[in-house]
Amino acid sequence: xxxxxxxxxxxxxxxxxxxxxxxxxxxxxxxxxxxxxxxxxxxxxxxxxxxxxxxxxxxxxxxxxxxxxxxxx
Numbered sequence: 501x502x503x504x505x506x507x508x509x510x511x512x513x514x515x516x517x518x519x520x521x522x523x524x525x526x527x528x529x530x531x532x533x534x535x536x537x538x539x540x541x542x543x544x545x546x547x548x549x550x551x552x553x554x555x556x557x558x559x560x561x562x563x564x565x566x567x568x569x570x571x572x573x
Contacts, residue, residue, distance in 0.1 A: 501521055501522070501523045502521065502522045502523070502532070502535040502536055502538070502539045503519060503520070503521050503539055504519065504520045504521075504536065504539035504540040504542070504543040505517065505518070505519050505520075505543060506518050506519075506520070506540070506543035506544050506546070506547040507547075508547060508551065514554070516547055516550045516551060516554070517547075518543050518544075518546035518547040518550060519543055519546070520538070520539040520540060520541065520542025520543030520544070520545070520546065521539055521542065522534075522535040522536075522538035522539040522542070523535075552570075556570070
């Protein structure tokens with residue numbers, strides 16, 4: 501199994517950490533680079549979800565209104 505960790509240090513006392521894993525199917529060709537890429541992609545995906553959650557909390561704390569939708573730019 502391949503593991504990857506993504507870490508984001510932003511505001512004081514705020515560190516977001518996520519982990520991604522990848523496991524090769526025994527029937528697949530062994531290509532370690534693909535496993536590493538997949539594990540990193542999963543870790544970054546989880547980290548982006550965590551950051552979005554923190555951002556929504558910050559918006560709600562600042563505006564005192566519930567965030568119901570975030571528009572894409």
